[in-house]
Amino acid sequence: MPPVVQIKDIHKIYESGEVPVHAVRGVSLDIQRGEFIALMGASGSGKSTLMNMLGCLDRQTKGSYLLDGIDIDKLDRNELADLRNQKLGFVFQGFNLLARTTALENVELPMLYGRHRKASADEIRERAMHCLEIVGLANRADHMPNQLSGGQQQRVAIARGLVNQPQVLLADEPTGNLDSKTSIEVMGVFQKLNDQGITIVMVTHELDVARYCKRNLILRDGVVVRDAPVEDRSIAAAEMQRIQAAETAAKLTANPAA
């Protein structure tokens, strides 16, 4: 099977400012199905820029990008939109859920566009509900984003990313706004999805978050400086248990003192 993502020597130069910014300077990358990649690097190193190109939200200035064998450069604005709709799932930084819209309706959103729009309202509802079940939020389907915790909101966002059964799930700093325990909870969802065969690429600043992934890429000044598989990978489920045990222990030891 060919790689889902094939990038050859892509560059991105922002021309908008007074001086052109060469944000990505020749990155080549193959991503196989089932991979789980963490993209790391200092602020300004070009991670978001690369993710935007991976997500077909932005076009490369130079180089070629084949997504599932399709040459992105040859597509127009609407074809790109359809491609994003069908092949990609997005989990944005800061959740980016629609306010005053229930979790369920947020998850339904991608199905209202693209080829799924042929589905009936009931089918759409059912599929969205199923994805909420996957992230463990079926019981919160009718809640508005402001009635959900950060981790729950991020899980709704993941469900939304999953709902069209994408080839690749892209997440830019999915744990950026979360505390460490909630981060592990979200990484647990990712690991579960990855175990089911979904390809995931995520950006993170945190080393210990990156250790839940299978492969780590490090960017510096727009070039990949390190590309290595993760040894001694963290498993979220185990980590969660450990934390819970520690908490219980803390309570046990704290209780008599109180």
Added chain:
Amino acid sequence: MRFTNTLRVALRALRRNTMRSMLTALGMIIGVAAVITMVSIGNGAKAQVEAQVASLGQNLITVMPGSSSSGGSRGGWGSSTSLTPEDADAILADVKDIDGLSPEIRDRNQILANGLNWNTNVNGVGPDYGYVRNWPMASGSMFTDQDVKSLAKVCVIGKTVADQVFPNEDPVGQTLRIRNLPFRILGVMTPKGFSIFGSDEDDVVLIPYTSHMKRVSRRTNISMIRIQADLPENIASVKLAVEDLLTQRRRGREPDFAVRTQEELATAATATAKTMTGLLAGIAGVSLIVGGIGIMNIMLVSVTERTREIGIRLAIGAHGRDVLTQFLIEAILLSSLGGLIGVGIGIGGSQLLSAYNGWPVVVPTMWIVISVVGSAFVGIISGFYPAYKAAQLDPIDALRYE
């Protein structure tokens, strides 16, 4: 299906901002309500004038004397003294398709009866007058041809005269004095109200025109002839025949009479009401435009405010066109919903006005349709630019927008 989804999206978006949606629609509501109310009032006024014209009688044709000129100065219509009872007789004898005819002499006089006196219109008419004017008797009866032939001193009186001179008793059979001559009252007419010109139609004493000419005014000419054609479609031919006959009778003299149909009168009388309706609708139309600008304003603000939302939609697969349609539908829904509510309020408002002020209002169906269609159109116009702006957004820029 595509459209259904977009509709669903638009409805959800409106529901998310119920308060703002209502306020936005308010401009439209007020505008349309104003249009409907104003036009209802204007139409009511027009209908009232039309009713008054109709109260003149049915299929009515009037002959008025023409202008006279003496020493180079020309008088207006009616100044000529050339219309005679013989003209009326000739018309009755020669013109076909006539259902009724009455000469009329107008005059004012002091009358005296029951120890009271009153200044009123004393008109000389023929026995058909009541029939031609569609003006039945309330009690008693009209004088007859015989009374006209014999120059009888009899009369019938209007409701106002009856009330003024005989406040507490039945006038029928009593006597009233005009120029000191006693006239026996044969009947009282049903109330007719005010004429188009605002005068009290019921403030009148009717006597045989012959008695009027010989005994009261001593005139040889009459003020007008009222003719009733038998059918509406004969009005035009009767008018022509009357004109021909009178011209013939003048034997080559310059025609000194004017023949008018009721329709011509009605057109003239309703012209003002139409102008007023137009004016009111115009004023209300301005408020509609203001409502439209309000919607455009809110939609523009909303596009800016919802930039992130638009970014999310575009990123997950919405085409520019989807976003465009969504915002357009939102604008159209807002405005036509506002329009519908406005129509309701407008109708209610006009009914209230008519209930409390006694104004005649007629709610025009056509304007209801115009308002609803118009407000949807305003929605399209005012929604298009914001919607277009939203559709042109770049997904990354929109997502990054704070």
